[in-house]
Amino acid sequence: MAIFGLWIINKAGGLVYQRNFAEGLAQLTSNEYLVLAGTLHGIHAITSRLSPTESSSGANVIEGETFKMTIFLTVTGTKFVLLTSLNETIAEHILQRIYEAYSDAVMKNPFHTPEMPIRSEKFESRVGAIIGSGQT
Template identity: 80%
Template sequence: MAIFGLWVINKAGGLVYQRNFSDGLAQLTSNENLVLAGTLHGIHAITRNLSPTGTSSGAHVIEGESFKMTILLTPTATKFVLLTSLTETTADSMLQKVYEAYSDAVMKNPFHTPEMPIRSEGFDRRITSLIGS
């Protein structure tokens, strides 16, 4: 089991936080990460409309051949995405803990502007203690 990376995507589809935790991910440029986050934002918006019942919050898990993306959509439309191995079973609970760290370390910071990149040492430290280096 492995956690490869974490993305935080704002409600407009911009990547505001990105961190890799393992060598399992391809080394992408900043621009490539931004494009991927925007694409995921679009896919998530489309999946909200695909539900036969008409009531869906969008995709929660997207699986590839060798990885899984677990998505937590918050009430403010911020998305937390955890990139993991297929065998990872703790992604949902881990995302909830990441969201709590975000709420405490980022949103309570009076100097943070919502929807802008996250530059918080407190948040980085909490993510390191939750997930690793």
């Protein structure tokens, strides 16, 4: 099991947080990450409209040949995306814990502006601890 990276995408489709944890995915520039986040935001919006029987929150998991993207959509429209190996089974649990850390360390910070890039050492350390405990 491996966790490769974490993205947080705001409700407008902008990448507000990106961090890599392990080797295995292509090394991209910051601009390429921004483009990918915007593209994923659009794909997620499209998939939320495709359900033929009832409303849908969109894609929850997207699998490639060598990795899996697990998407957690919050009620405010923020997306938490975890890039993992195909055999990762606790991605949803890890995303829930990261969302709790985000709510605690970022959203309660009076100096953080919503929808802007996340710059919080407290959040960084909590994410590192969550990912570190999730990979064992």
